Amino acid sequence: MSRDRYVDFLRAWAIVLVVLGHWLITALLHGPDGELTAPELLATVPWTQWLTLLFQIMPLFFLAGGHAAGGSWARTRAAGGTATGWVGRRAVRLLLPTALYGGPVLLAVAICSTVGVDPGTLALVGWAMAMQFWFLPVYLLLSALTPVLHTAHRRWGLAVPAAMGVVALAADTLVLTVHAPYVGLLNYVLVWGVAYQLGFCWRDGLLTERRPLLPAAMAAGGALAFAALVALGPFPVSLILVTGQTPSNTNPPSAAMLSWAVAQAGACLLAAPAIRRLLNRERVWRTVRPVGGVSMTLYLWHMLPVLIVAAAFYLTALAPEPALDSAAWWALRAPWLLVLAAVLTGVVTALRPLEATLIRRYEGIRPDAAPYRPWFLWPGLAACVMALTRFATQGFAPDGRFPVLPALGLATGTTLVLLHRRPADGRGERAEKTDGPKGALEEAA
Template identity: 85%
Template sequence: MSRDRYVDFLRAWAIVLVVLGHWLITALRHGPGGELTAPELLASVPRTQWLTLLFQIMPLFFLAGGHAASGSWARTRSAGGTAAGWVGRRAVRLLLPTAVYSGLVLLAVAVCSAVGVDPGTLALVGWAMAMQFWFLPVYLLLSALTPVLHAAHRRWGLAVPVLMGAVALTADALVLTAHAPYVGLLNYVLVWGVAYQLGFCWRDGLLTERRPLVPAAMAASGGLAFAALVALGPFPVSLILVTGQTPSNTDPPSAAMLSWAVAQVGACLLAAPVLRRLLDRERVWRVVRPVGGVSMTLYLWHMLPVLVAAAAFYLTGLAPEPALASAAWWALRGPWLLVLGVVLAAAVSVLRPLEGGLMRRYERTRPDAGPYRPWLLWPGLAAAVTVLTRFATQGFAHDGGFPVLPALGLAVGTALVLLHRRPADRSDEHSEDATGALEEAA
């Protein structure tokens, strides 16, 4: 079955907008004592929270991920493959580049801590380098649950995301009324899982071919529900976390976020015919395709250019520092984005071959041919999800020092996942035939 260019475009577009959104709202200040601070634009200038409606399109990434996972798991299942093999393959392609990234960042944290870098500065940098990690444990969990979720989809179809949405609304109501924050943790899987599950429905035609009015109904009802929840309360307009803002639409994902996700999915399906025709043009596809191929690298490393720019322009006092959100500040966003884009492009040109080389090496030495070791895979996934969640919430240097136990936990979890495949026979060790052909991590 040929790849759907529109699905690949959605994943690439979502990552690009996330990167641009993070860069756009990042503000830096050089203090009188030489310290570097990062005032929070969305908290300092509340009107800028409306920008998040443009840049929070991760629901489309989960939608596209569900579409791709549905096809991949269906093919594996029809060929007699196992859940452990399929889940392990996808976990490896998320965890290997994540482990490379985390290992290098943790090494830098260790060196900085050893030479006496200010703990507050180190904690800030450690948080900035882990702010994007919230996505990884959620996606790993949904990938691990895909065989079960897809079985439910085959039996009940659209009823599954509807039920997930209803449970998510109930959980959110308990968070707001009964002050039960731990119940809200379910919504990380339920709300993003609705978009993921709708990807299954999209691929099988349940949202389009058989029900052509569904996309318009989703876009309209989701948009109106979001507007009502924001206008009538108690939810803010911001679709990313704002310090001190309660409730939040993302921590945990709220009813307003669920409404926005439904609206985005509907709008995406409505736009599909036009965008598919555009993507059929080879000139356009030649621009989109390379971005999709490096999306994981872009996502992981996109805050590195901010640190480079901070050291080169802010710590040295070279960067002008107009008032936050003033006309001059917005005018400087153009050069700021350009500098960060150039630095990230240079970083990706170095890092992507490293990640690809490690993946090819792994595929040669541990081919995806089974039998697998589920007793290594599942504990490894559990450890990785736990540690990545910790990094996402606290950063790489929460207390200004090196996180010994989390670093060890990530190393052990990643190693267990990698070891769930058995080594290749010596006679096959140098074969170029990698049984598990590389595909996007998502």
């Protein structure tokens, strides 16, 4: 079965917009004592919160991920593959690049805390380097649940995302009315899971071939619901966390975020025919395809160029610093983005061979072949989800200190996941069929 170029485009587009959005809202200024500060643009300049409607595009990544995962899991089932093998393969493809990123960052934090780097500065840098980690535990959980979710999809179809949405609304109501924050944690899986589950429905034609008017209804209904919840309800317009803003649309994902996800999914389906025609042009596809292959590297490492440029141009006072939100400040966003893109291109070019070698060596030592060790995989995944969640919420250096327990959790969990495959023993075990070599996020989806 040929791959859907539009699905690959959506994942690449989502990652690129996330990177550009993070860069755009990053502001650097010298404080009164000469220290470098990073004022929160969305809080300092409130009108910029409207920009998040353009850059919060991760619902489309989960939609495309569900589409691809549904097809991949269906092929694995048809070939006699197992849930452990399928989930483990995707977990490895996510966790090896994550370990390659997290290991050096944690080592740098340990060295900096040992030599006495200012705790406030270290905490800020540690937060910047972990701000993108919220995605990883959610995606790992949805990947692990895919066999169950897809079974429910085959039986009940569109009723599954509808039911998940209803439960998400109930959970959000409890968060708002009785202040039950732990209930809200369910919405990380439920709200993003709705988009993921809609991806199953999209692949099987439940959103298009059988119901041609449904995409338009989703786009219009979701957008109107979002507008009503922002205008009449308690929700802010920002689709990215703003310090001190309560309630938030992302922490946990709210009813407004759910509405926006449905609207984005509908708009994506409406745009599919026109964009597919563009992607069928080989010149266009040759531009889009490489981005998908490096999507995980882009996603993990995109804040490192900010630190490099800050050290090179801001700590040395070479960069001009016009007033925040002035015309001059916005004019400087263009060269700022170009310089960051150039640095990230160099980082990705250097890292991709290393990532590929790491994965290739692992595949050679521990080939993707049954039997597996589920008693290693599932506890390892649980440990990784907890550790990554801790990094996402507190950064790599909470209060300027080395995070001992999360670091141990991530190291232990990743090791257990890697050990779920047995070492090669030369007996020629039959490997479960995969979809070929891909970038980490592309394979994991």
